[in-house]
Amino acid sequence: MDVNKQPILELKNISKNFRSIQALQHVDFDLVEGEVHALVGENGAGKSTLMRILAGIYTEYEGSYYLDGKEIQFHSPHDALEHGIGMIHQELSVIPELSVAENLFLGRQPVTRWGIIDWRSMEQVAQKELHSLGFDIDVTMPLERFSLGTQQVIEVFRAILSGARVLVMDEPTSALSPAEVKQLIELVKTLKSQGRSIIYISHFLEEVVQVADRTTVLRNGVSVGTLDSQEATVDRLIGLMLGREITRSTHPEEIGSEYQETLLEIKDLNADVFSDINLNVKRGEILGLYGPIGAGHFDLARALFGLYKFDSGSIILDGKTFPHGHSARYAIENGLAYATESRRKSLLLDDAIYRNITMPHLSKIGTLAPQRAKELAAAVPAIQQVNVNPPDPLNPVGKLSGGNQQKVAIARWLTFPPKVFIMSEPTRGMDVGAKSEVLGLLRKFRDEGYGVIVASSEPETILAVCDRIVVMSRGRIVSRLENKNLDKDALMRLI
Amino acid sequence: MNSTKTTVASLVEKLRALPKSSVWARRFAALAPLWTLAALFLFFGLASEGFLRPINLRNILTQVSTLAIFATGMTFVLLLGQIDLGIAAVAALSAMLGAHMFTKMGIPEPWPILSGIGVATLLGLISGVASARFRIPTFMTTLAMQLIAGGLVTYISKGRVITEVSDVAAFLGSGKIGGNDGLPVIVIVAIVMLLLGHVILRYTRFGRYVYMTGANKAAARLAGVNTNRVLIIVMTICGFTAGFAGIISMGRLHSAQPDATESFLIDTIGAVVLGGTSLAGGRGSMLQTVVGLLIYGTLRNGLDNIPTIDIYLKEFITGVVLLIALLINTVFAGREQRDQTI
Numbered sequence: 001m002d003v004n005k006q007p008i009l010e011l012k013n014i015s016k017n018f019r020s021i022q023a024l025q026h027v028d029f030d031l032v033e034g035e036v037h038a039l040v041g042e043n044g045a046g047k048s049t050l051m052r053i054l055a056g057i058y059t060e061y062e063g064s065y066y067l068d069g070k071e072i073q074f075h076s077p078h079d080a081l082e083h084g085i086g087m088i089h090q091e092l093s094v095i096p097e098l099s100v101a102e103n104l105f106l107g108r109q110p111v112t113r114w115g116i117i118d119w120r121s122m123e124q125v126a127q128k129e130l131h132s133l134g135f136d137i138d139v140t141m142p143l144e145r146f147s148l149g150t151q152q153v154i155e156v157f158r159a160i161l162s163g164a165r166v167l168v169m170d171e172p173t174s175a176l177s178p179a180e181v182k183q184l185i186e187l188v189k190t191l192k193s194q195g196r197s198i199i200y201i202s203h204f205l206e207e208v209v210q211v212a213d214r215t216t217v218l219r220n221g222v223s224v225g226t227l228d229s230q231e232a233t234v235d236r237l238i239g240l241m242l243g244r245e246i247t248r249s250t251h252p253e254e255i256g257s258e259y260q261e262t263l264l265e266i267k268d269l270n271a272d273v274f275s276d277i278n279l280n281v282k283r284g285e286i287l288g289l290y291g292p293i294g295a296g297h298f299d300l301a302r303a304l305f306g307l308y309k310f311d312s313g314s315i316i317l318d319g320k321t322f323p324h325g326h327s328a329r330y331a332i333e334n335g336l337a338y339a340t341e342s343r344r345k346s347l348l349l350d351d352a353i354y355r356n357i358t359m360p361h362l363s364k365i366g367t368l369a370p371q372r373a374k375e376l377a378a379a380v381p382a383i384q385q386v387n388v389n390p391p392d393p394l395n396p397v398g399k400l401s402g403g404n405q406q407k408v409a410i411a412r413w414l415t416f417p418p419k420v421f422i423m424s425e426p427t428r429g430m431d432v433g434a435k436s437e438v439l440g441l442l443r444k445f446r447d448e449g450y451g452v453i454v455a456s457s458e459p460e461t462i463l464a465v466c467d468r469i470v471v472m473s474r475g476r477i478v479s480r481l482e483n484k485n486l487d488k489d490a491l492m493r494l495i
Numbered sequence: 496m497n498s499t500k501t502t503v504a505s506l507v508e509k510l511r512a513l514p515k516s517s518v519w520a521r522r523f524a525a526l527a528p529l530w531t532l533a534a535l536f537l538f539f540g541l542a543s544e545g546f547l548r549p550i551n552l553r554n555i556l557t558q559v560s561t562l563a564i565f566a567t568g569m570t571f572v573l574l575l576g577q578i579d580l581g582i583a584a585v586a587a588l589s590a591m592l593g594a595h596m597f598t599k600m601g602i603p604e605p606w607p608i609l610s611g612i613g614v615a616t617l618l619g620l621i622s623g624v625a626s627a628r629f630r631i632p633t634f635m636t637t638l639a640m641q642l643i644a645g646g647l648v649t650y651i652s653k654g655r656v657i658t659e660v661s662d663v664a665a666f667l668g669s670g671k672i673g674g675n676d677g678l679p680v681i682v683i684v685a686i687v688m689l690l691l692g693h694v695i696l697r698y699t700r701f702g703r704y705v706y707m708t709g710a711n712k713a714a715a716r717l718a719g720v721n722t723n724r725v726l727i728i729v730m731t732i733c734g735f736t737a738g739f740a741g742i743i744s745m746g747r748l749h750s751a752q753p754d755a756t757e758s759f760l761i762d763t764i765g766a767v768v769l770g771g772t773s774l775a776g777g778r779g780s781m782l783q784t785v786v787g788l789l790i791y792g793t794l795r796n797g798l799d800n801i802p803t804i805d806i807y808l809k810e811f812i813t814g815v816v817l818l819i820a821l822l823i824n825t826v827f828a829g830r831e832q833r834d835q836t837i
C-alpha cells in the first residue's frame with residue numbers, strides 16, 4: 001500500500017453514545033484507494049457502530065466524516081450509496097425468489113422508453129458484468145437456486161453495480177463453507193486490483209490476515225491500533241482485541257475417557273438429505289459432525305431431535321429405541337437436548353432469561369400452571385452454572401451479547417439434565433472470549449458424563465473440542481477420525 | 496412544515512432516549528392505551544352531561560359485552576399471529592341454528608343453544624385442523640369458513656328473521672339481576688369470559704405455549720411444543736366464543752337475524768388491536784383487550800351523547816379517533832417495534 005496516497009475516506013475523532021453506553025470514543029479511521037482495511041474486535045467492541053456510521057445508518061454522532069477530503073454528513077444509507085459507499089450486510093439482503101439479474105438491478109431496473117422493465121438489456125448487462133469477474137452463471141435463474149456463497153457474491157456485485165467505490169463488508173463469510181470462503185476472498189482480491197476500496201469486518205482472523213492491507217482493532221469502543229499486513233498475525237490481533245497476551249489452546253486436551261459405555265446409537269438412518277448414517281456416541285465423549293454447509297449434518301442433528309423427518313433407520317438412546325417419527329417432546333422427555341445454529345430461532349428475545357430457560361420444561365415445573373417463583377428457582381442455578389453475564393434472570397435475552405445468548409440456549413437444558421446434548425454450530429458469530437467459554441462448557445458436560453454431539457462447518461470448533469470426528473459430505477459419512485494430530489488442512493481435504 | 500416535523504421527531508427521540516432507570520416514564524409509555532381511554536373519558540365527561548351518569552356507564556358496558564365475547568377468542572388468535580375472518584358469520588350461524596331448532600322444530604332448551612355453540616366450535620376446529628395439518632394460512636381457511644357459515648345461515652333462514660327466541664337466550668342477552676336497574680346478565684357473562692381467557696393466557700401452561708408460538712414458532716418447536724395442536728385449540732376456542740357471542744346477540748336483539756353480527760368482525764379485530772395486542776403475534780394480553788374494548792365502547796357511546804355532532808359524521812369521527820389512538824399506541828408503547836431491518 002502506498003502510504004502517501006490521500007485517503008478517500010476518513011473518520012476523525014468519532015464518538016457515539018447510546019443512552020448511557022459509550023459505544024465509540026474518539027475513533028479515527030481512514031481508507032485509501034485500492035486498499036482492504038479490516039476492522040476487528042470482540043462483540044460489543046464497536047465494529048458494528050462504526051460500520052453503521054460509515055454506511056449512513058447512524059446519522060447522529062460526534063466527530064467528522066471526510067469523503068475525498070471534503071467533510072460530509074449522510075442522512076440515510078441511500079445517501080451514502082449515492083456517494084459511492086455500498087454496504088454488504090451480514091444477513092443477505094437479496095431476494096431469493098427473484099432472478100440473479102433482477103437482484104443485481106434491484107430498485108433501479110432499466111426501463112424501455114415505454115416505462116416497461118427492459119429485461120433483455122438487464123440480463124445482458126448482468127451476464128457481462130459477472131463474466132468480467134469470472135462468474136459464469138445463468139442470470140435468468142432465481143437466486144435461490146444458487147448456493148449461499150454465490151448469493152453473497154451477487155450481493156457484492158449489486159453494490160458495485162449501483163456505483164459503490166467503497167464496499168463495507170460485514171462478516172461476509174460467516175455463513176459460507178470453506179470453499180465458498182476461498183471464492184469470496186479471491187473476489188475481494190480481484191476487486192482490490194481493480195482499484196476498489198474495501199472495509200472488511202470479520203471474526204475470522206485468518207481471513208483478515210490473508211486479505212487485509214491494514215487492520216484496525218477496536219476494543220471497548222476505542223481504536224487500540226492499526227497494523228500493516230506485515231505486522232498482523234492472528235496472535236497479535238487476538239492479543240490486541242483482548243488486551244492481553246493469550247495462551248493458545250487450540251489443540252484439544254488429551255483425554256483418557258473413563259466411560260466407554262455407548263449412550264446413543266444411530267443405525268442406518270436415511271432421509272432425503274442424508275443416507276446410511278451409522279453412528280454411536282459414548283458416555284463422556286464429544287463427537288464432532290464436520291462437513292460443509294449442505295453436507296446434511298445439521299439436518300441429521302434435527303432428525304435426532306424429531307424436527308426433521310427421516311425415512312428409515314433407528315435411533316437408540318440408552319437402550320431405548322425411539323419410535324419412528326418421534327416428536328421433539330418425546331426426544332426431550334427421553335434425554336436429548338438440542339441447541340440450534342440460530343439463536344434467533346431458538347430464543348424468545350423479548351422474553352426474560354428465566355422464561356427462556358424454563359421453556360422446554362413447563363410440564364415439569366407446574367402441571368397446569370407454571371409459577372414464577374418455581375420457574376426462577378429452576379432457572380437461576382442453570383444461569384449461574386453457565387455464567388451468563390449479567391446474571392439477572394429477569395433481563396430480556398435480546399439485551400445480551402451473542403455469546404451470552406448462546407449460554408442461555410445451553411443453560412436451558414441444565415435444569416433437567418439430558419443424556420445427550422446435540423449442538424449445531426455452537427460458536428458461530430461469537431468473539432474469541434465467548435467462544436472459549438462455550439467450548440469450555442461443552443468440555444465440562446463431557447467430563448460430567450454426558451454425551452455431546454457437535455455439528456459444525458467450522459473446523460476450528462470441531463478440532464478444539466471433539467474427541468472423535470465424523471466427516472460428512474453430500475449427505476454421507478466419508479471419514480471417521482480420532483482427534484489426534486489432526487489439523488485444519490487434513491480435515492478440509494477430506495470433504 | 497419541516498420544523499414541526501423535526502419537533503415531533505425530536506420529541507419522539509427524547510421519549511425514546513429516556514434513561515432505563517426512569518421506571519415511571521416507561522410504565523407511563525407502556526400504558527398508552529389506558530391513557531387514551533382516560534383522555535376519552537375526560538373529554539366526553541366534560542362535553543356531555545349525561546355521559547358520566549351511572550346508567551350511561553352501565554350502557555357502555557352493555558354495549559361492549561357482545562363484542563367482549565368475540566374479542567376473548569380473537570385475542571388468542573391474534574396472540575398466535577393468526578386471524579379469524581369467520582367469526583361474524585359463525586356467530587350468525589350459531590344464532591340462526593339455535594333459533595330454528597327452538598322455534599321451527601320445537602326442540603326444547605338447552606339443545607338449540609348447545610347445538611349452535613357446538614357447530615360454531617366445530618367450525619373453528621375444522622379451520623384449525625385445515626391450517627395446521629395442511630399449512631393453509633388461517634386467513635384463507637377462515638375466509639372459506641365465513642362463506643360456509645354465511646351460506647348455511649342463508650339456507651336455514653331463507654333470508655328471513657326469526658323473531659322468537661327461547662327464554663334462556665333472552666335471559667343471557669337481555670336479562671338483569673336485581674330488578675330493572677340491576678346488573679345486566681350480558682355484562683356478567685362477558686366478564687366471566689374475559690376472566691376465563693385471562694386466567695388461561697396468564698396462568699396456564701397452554702397460555703404460555705400460545706405466547707411462545709406467537710412470538711417465535713421455531714423456538715416453541717425447539718422447546719418441544721406441539722405448535723400444530725396449539726393452533727387447533729386456539730381456533731377452536733375462537734369458534735366457541737363466536738358461537739357464544741351469536742347466542743348472546745340473539746338474546747339481546749330478541750331475534751335471530753342473518754346479518755345482525757356482520758359488523759362484529761372488524762370491530763373485534765379493531766378493539767383487540769386498539770388494546771395493544773400485536774397482529775404479528777406474541778405481544779398483548781386479555782387485560783389489554785379489556786382496555787381496547789372500553790376505548791371502543793366509550794368512543795361509540797360518547798359520540799351518541801353529544802347531540803351537537805352531526806349523526807352522519809359519527810362513523811368518520813370514530814375512524815379518525817381510532818387512527819390517532821393507534822398512532823399513540825405505537826409511538827409510546829411500541830418503542831421496541833421500530834423497524835430493525837437494517
